[in-house]
Amino acid sequence: MDTLLYSVDQIRAIERAATSALPPGTLMRRAGEAATTYALELLKGRPTDVVLVLAGPGNNGGDALEVAANLAALGCKVKVAWLGGDGAPSPETQAALERAHAGSACFVDDLTDGESHCLVIDGLFGIGPARPLAGRARELVEAVNRKRCPVLSLDVPSGLDADTGAVVGPHGIAVAATYTITFLGNKPGLHTGDGCDHAGRVHVDRLGVDELQVAGVDAEHARARLNLPPLFAACAAPRRRNSHKGSYGDVAVLGGAPGMAGAALLAARGALFAGAGRVFVAAVGDDGAGIALDPTQPEIMIRPAAGFAFGGRTVVAGPGMGDSAGATRMLAQVLDGSGPLLVDADALNLVAASPDLQARLARHDGPAVLTPHPLEAARLLGVTTPVVQADRLESARELAQRLNAVVVLKGAGSVIARPDGEVAVNTSGNPGLATGGSGDVLAGLGGALLAQGWPAWEAALGAVWLHGAAADRLVNCGCGPIGLTAGELPRAIRAELNALAAQSRS
Numbered sequence: 447m448d449t450l451l452y453s454v455d456q457i458r459a460i461e462r463a464a465t466s467a468l469p470p471g472t473l474m475r476r477a478g479e480a481a482t483t484y485a486l487e488l489l490k491g492r493p494t495d496v497v498l499v500l501a502g503p504g505n506n507g508g509d510a511l512e513v514a515a516n517l518a519a520l521g522c523k524v525k526v527a528w529l530g531g532d533g534a535p536s537p538e539t540q541a542a543l544e545r546a547h548a549g550s551a552c553f554v555d556d557l558t559d560g561e562s563h564c565l566v567i568d569g570l571f572g573i574g575p576a577r578p579l580a581g582r583a584r585e586l587v588e589a590v591n592r593k594r595c596p597v598l599s600l601d602v603p604s605g606l607d608a609d610t611g612a613v614v615g616p617h618g619i620a621v622a623a624t625y626t627i628t629f630l631g632n633k634p635g636l637h638t639g640d641g642c643d644h645a646g647r648v649h650v651d652r653l654g655v656d657e658l659q660v661a662g663v664d665a666e667h668a669r670a671r672l673n674l675p676p677l678f679a680a681c682a683a684p685r686r687r688n689s690h691k692g693s694y695g696d697v698a699v700l701g702g703a704p705g706m707a708g709a710a711l712l713a714a715r716g717a718l719f720a721g722a723g724r725v726f727v728a729a730v731g732d733d734g735a736g737i738a739l740d741p742t743q744p745e746i747m748i749r750p751a752a753g754f755a756f757g758g759r760t761v762v763a764g765p766g767m768g769d770s771a772g773a774t775r776m777l778a779q780v781l782d783g784s785g786p787l788l789v790d791a792d793a794l795n796l797v798a799a800s801p802d803l804q805a806r807l808a809r810h811d812g813p814a815v816l817t818p819h820p821l822e823a824a825r826l827l828g829v830t831t832p833v834v835q836a837d838r839l840e841s842a843r844e845l846a847q848r849l850n851a852v853v854v855l856k857g858a859g860s861v862i863a864r865p866d867g868e869v870a871v872n873t874s875g876n877p878g879l880a881t882g883g884s885g886d887v888l889a890g891l892g893g894a895l896l897a898q899g900w901p902a903w904e905a906a907l908g909a910v911w912l913h914g915a916a917a918d919r920l921v922n923c924g925c926g927p928i929g930l931t932a933g934e935l936p937r938a939i940r941a942e943l944n945a946l947a948a949q950s951r952s
């Protein structure tokens with residue numbers, strides 16, 4: 447899989463460079479051929495049922511018309527719903543339109559409800575749409591989304607923003623594809639936010655455009671990539687035989703205020719099963735006596751936070767921490783320290799509410815990872831959740847820069863960003879993770895990786911990927927996604943981490 451993710455501006459630059467080096471119409475012809483081959487692969491050969499092709503007014507429509515002409519020439523039954531625009535189509539799209547008309551494809555004005563198709567090819571809009579779909583375009587998308595057959599989107603599901611993964615709005619609509627074949631390079635919007643539900647399985651075809659033709663927009667210039675094990679697996683070294691618990695670091699979870707012990711214990715279990723040498727809960731509360739012992743996990747040492755020696759330990763601040771004055775004081779203390787730090791949940795809300803804590807965090811003299819969900823990110827940025835979700839990559843980047851920390855913006859296609867603007871979009875996981883406590887386990891897991899010496903960026907990438915992979919493992923054995931519980935994650939994380947460490951040796 448192509449793991450670099452290109453912005454629309456970068457794709458346009460690649461397109462310009464390639465177009466100037468190739469005979470006119472080459473890229474569209476190649477896009478049409480690539481999509482035709484992929485469609486036939488999906489259909490396992492020439493279908494007997496009708497393939498429905500939706501073609502829009504721009505070059506995405508041109509790609510679709512190429513596919514329609516190709517499939518018809520191969521003897522497939524093809525119906526085309528063509529949505530002309532206000533202006534004249536580009537010369538390439540006009541040529542593709544004439545090719546499709548000249549063949550046996552049948553042009554239709556409207557979609558007949560109830561008509562069955564073996565495949566819908568969605569070529570209404572690609573990287574072009576600047577405004578929400580309305581009128582006939584909207585009706586076509588609504589009709590396609592009601593269909594039960596597979597849908598193959600060309601380049602981008604129509605109506606989705608390829609940069610952000612948000613449906614172009616307000617009140618927009620986008621095709622919910624089963625598959626997307628995307629051209630010239632992979633795109634972030636296919637892998638995060640709404641994109642996760644709209645793109646289906648993503649296949650990249652570079653249209654034969656090699657690195658020379660994309661000079662100026664190559665790997666070094668892509669500032670986003672998919673998060674996969676090669677980015678962090680080298681940190682998952684197998685254990686040395688001559689080692690002891692002190693070799694794998696201490697994690698202290700600062701949280702577990704009275705009535706909120708569960709969050710801290712889940713984080714602590716996440717840390718324990720991810721290999722931290724020793725795990726503590728530094729329990730916030732008047733006397734710290736809220737929890738004495740985790741009976742199912744007696745390895746976890748529970749101490750009052752007041753007087754706890756945080757120095758030299760990795761601190762996971764936030765799970766069940768509350769917003770008391772004592773919690774705020776403790777948080778200020780750990781932010782002023784120099785150990786590895788992971789800030790989650792209530793600690794993020796305290797930071798959001800306090801310029802003083804923000805300044806201390808930005809000055810923190812050690813590795814720091816923040817794990818906000820979109821609402822927490824919105825509070826930290828002083829905006830609303832929809833604003834965060836409208837551009838998850840930029841929101842994560844902005845937070846990482848402001849707070850000088852690696853930021854994990856959770857949610858479908860979690861985005862991991864670092865202060866220099868580099869971002870990664872996670873590839874593992876499923877909606878089973880949308881359950882109380884799963885974020886606490888992620889925080890503990892991230893803390894354990896930091897405690898074992900992983901740098902902040904790799905720890906964040908590794909934690910997010912392992913957390914998702916653990917959920918995928920559970921779903922594969924029937925434990926979810928519906929009803930997956932956070933408490934089941936730590937053992938599955940352990941299995942994934944050990945598999946990763948074993949692979950890194952082979």
Ligand SMILES: NC(=O)C1=CN([C@@H]2O[C@H](COP(=O)(O)OP(=O)(O)OC[C@H]3O[C@@H](n4cnc5c(N)ncnc54)[C@H](O)[C@@H]3O)[C@@H](O)[C@H]2O)[C@@H](O)CC1
Pocket residue numbers: 461465473474477502503504505506507509531570571572573574575576577578579580583600601602629
């Ligand atoms: N130009 C090239 O060389 C290549 C282009 N390719 C295809 O071309 C696509 C980009 O083409 P375009 O830049 O023409 O963009 P699109 O085809 O995505 O859409 C642009 C067109 O849609 C109209 N439009 C935008 N939003 C609309 C809305 N809400 N309602 C109705 N009309 C709307 C615009 O006025 C314009 O006519 C790519 O996604 C890709 O599929 C590929 O064939 C690769 C090569």
Ligand SMILES: [K+]
Pocket residue numbers: 506568569570571572599600601602603604
């Ligand atoms: K499309």
